[in-house]
Amino acid sequence: MRANEKKYSIPDDWPFADARALFLEPDVRPADAPECDFKWEAPDVEGLVKFLVEEKHFNEDHVRTGAAKLDKNVKTAQQSRLEGFFKPIEKTAEEKANLKRKAEQKHDEKKKKQKQNAKEKKQAKAKPRAGA
DSSP states (O other), rough: HHHHHHOOOOTOOHHHHHHHHHHHOOOOOOOSSGGGGOOOOOHHHHHIIIIIIIITTTOOOHHHHHHHHHHHHHOOOSSSGGGGGGGOOOOHHHHHHHHHHHHHHHHHHHHHHHHHHHHHHOOOOOOOOTTT
């Protein structure tokens, strides 16, 4: 028995052959196939609610709100940005201070490295050349 078999139990009626065929021989079609002619249309809100709420037990308010966003975006020519679906979380004062401290450390390290390089360059120029 493998370690994964101890951790996960696989049902006896699992369709191994079908699962393997799905990965080895996926149903892939060319982009110009008639089945791939997709149209961006208004969402079927009631169909979404029936599937997501009744069958998959999603929150109906969330589904309807999401469908309203989809419906609104159908009318616009530009795709919405990802940030439009999520509320940004403000960084805490401590996180901001840490970021500032890290940036200052990076800046100081860069200055030190520049000074060291300049010093080495100056020393290299000051050394007499062997063939001169």
